[in-house]
Amino acid sequence: MKTKIKLLILCIGIGFSIISCGTQEKHDGYILNGVVEGAPDGIVTMSIEDKLLDKVIFTDTTQIVEGKFTFKGKIEHPDMVILKLGKVQTSFILENSEMELSMDLNQETDYLHTSIVTGSVSNDLYMKSNAEMEAIIADxxxxxxxxxxxxxxxxxxxxxxxxxxxxxxxxxxxxxxxxxxxxxxxxxxxxxxxxxxxxxxxxxxxxxxxxxFMGLSPEKQKEVFSSFKGDAKNTCYYRIFENTINSNANKLVVGKNILDFTLQTIDGKSLTLSEVEGKYILLDFWASWCGSCRKSMKHVKHLYENYKKDGFVVVCVTTGDTDAKWRKAVKQDGTEMWHHVFDPRSNAKRKKSGKVADLYGIKGLPTTYLIDDNMMIVGENLRGESLDKKLEELFGH
Structure with missing residues (x-):
């Protein structure tokens, strides 16, 4: 009898164990299992960087041992992550699912490696279209x-x-x-x-x-932006597009007044745009690494000689550059007679524009504005023949 009771209790215990295992909650976040050939033991990190906010908004860390690692966590919304292993990195769209990643460090020498990621529907869609675009480049x-x-x-x-x-x-x-x-x-x-x-x-x-997106017309940008829904609206890139749309709404165009600023000149003095004396001022945003910027300056030098006696002034704003390269380029190009100011980058580790360029919504270099003595824009991105005609119209010769 005792034996029967023990067997009954044992069976009940096993039964509860099976039920418990069968009803165990499934992980509702992400599980990323990685296999990396040729990788040393160490730390692996995943992160999402919001470039608009200039900060990391998500990060996760784990150990890689004998070429294998596992991440387990939960992400608020699917987005592109950068996975770093020492000096090597790869990127993919992380979502709350079971994912597998494989990479071979023996096959590539560049810091940016190609990885094969499965289990992420968003990443599968991205890779499919990315492959089509790479095929076009390889044509x-x-x-x-x-x-x-x-x-x-x-x-x-x-x-x-x-x-x-x-x-x-x-x-x-x-x-x-x-x-x-x-x-x-x-x-x-x-x-x-x-x-x-x-x-x-x-x-x-x-x-x-x-x-x-940046190469689309403002109208097309607005159309594409308004079509995004769901997870697309929660990505870091969506917020960049949103900022672009807002900038377009406040864009500096002919007929509007230019925004004032104060920056340091090449000789260490402060220059405020509204205090610059001149009948017409060419405001030129450029950088030492911008070949087309420096090429266009050759023509502006010719125009300056023709119209400086009439009140034509040039103010050059260097942005997305280093102080040393800026000074060297000014000397090399022989444009010391103009007003040169430096728009420092908010983060010197990246080639990004300065605060004034951001304020103006500058999307590419060179960008120029021709303004009158009342700070009103009378011309935008005029170069070559179009600038010749405009100055001839304004000065009468």
């Missing part, structure tokens, strides 16, 4: 563009000869290679727009349209 007809870019990377821009070579190569893209450049960009933009149209709620959409 043999666009090889001259690739060659041009490779040459630019190899040039030492610290020398006068290097700067001249950069200007030459940039000019080549803007002239003989421009039709090819435009065609390739249009094809890639078409892929990105199709992705957004078919996946408006996916976190992949803002990331796949990425840089192409």
């Amino acid at each position: 043999e007809k666009y090889q001259p563009l690739v060659d041009n870019n490779n040459k630019l990377k190899e040039i030492d821009q610290s020398t006068k000869e290097g700067v001249q070579e950069v200007i030459k190569l940039v000019n080549e893209v803007q002239t003989t290679l421009y039709p090819l450049f435009t065609e390739r960009n249009n094809r890639m933009t078409k892929v990105a727009l199709s992705h957004v149209k078919n996946n408006p709620s996916s976190a992949s959409s803002p990331w796949i349209i990425g840089g192409s």
